[in-house]
Amino acid sequence: MSGPARRLVVLRHAKSAWPDGVPDHDRPLGTRGLRDAPAAGRALDPPDLALCSTAVRARRTWELAAAEWAAAPPVRFDRRIYEAPPARLLEVVRETPPEVRTLLLIGHSPGLEGLIEGLAGEAAGDTLERVRAKFPTSAVAVLDWNGADWTALAPGTARLTSVTVPRGERTPRGERTPGGEKAPRGEQP
Template sequence: MPEEKQRRIVLVRHAKSDWPDVDDHDRPLAERGRKAAPAAGRWLADQGLTPDLALVSTAVRTRQTWALMAAELPAEPETVYDERLYDIGFGEQLIALLTETPDDVGTLLVLGHNPVIHEAADTLAGEAEDDGQLARMRGRFPTAAIAVLAFRGPWRRVGPDVARLTAYRTPKDAV
């Protein structure tokens, strides 16, 4: 039987947002977020993690985060702005959305909001290359944090405990 293809899921929480008097969907990035987002993109590039496809929430802060991150990548990935990522309520719903990913995608980046991004990372990670990183990721998922998970098989089989956490990065790691 041939070996199943390895796939990667890159889960990203949007960078730090500002709190002006606008609807939640329209909140922009704060100054701290405008600094953290390009650093996150550089980290992805340094790790060789240019996604084949990026699914991004339609909220202003996530679109701004992605624009600053993507500018640091060696190639511009296909990007889909999906309104479901803004309103999604639970990590399990996000995981169900991942099963819709076309099988020609090897690395998928999902940029969204907490608590859903954190819940999905926690639910997917059945093991880790570094138990300390897994404990850190499970403990907190701050703005501009990134969890990289790997699994083998088709996207339709994504589910609880199917993936291995291969990397976890927060903005404080870059300091």
């Protein structure tokens, strides 16, 4: 492929809580998620644009990660990312404006893993095996590719360059998390 280098950074939302009676879309982050989302922000360079699921846990992951940067880049919240299969995620990514060089996609399992596996024509080291084995909450996958614009992104055209799982430091129960929330007393960090 010819054209400028582009980067797709895929971030699975941070660990969520499971409060009784709360619909899946509205589940908040759990204690671990509240400390891991800022760690994800510290591990990433700010993208040119972020595409984020509308689920509460994804939106909060975005807010806490973006708060770690000097200035938050633009974000688009898109309901189609929630519970999306890989093909739908690829459609959403292909709508990215051509001036965007680095795109951050924040979403959910298992669609994200399928997208990564499908796009990765090449992979550095054991990165693809790691995604296949488990892509846990707060995991970050970086895919690089060359293309004139995002509409050309297709299965097998990217190189999976890294997979990391940023983790924040434990917060003692009852103390404030990096996101400012008080860690629940009854929940183990």
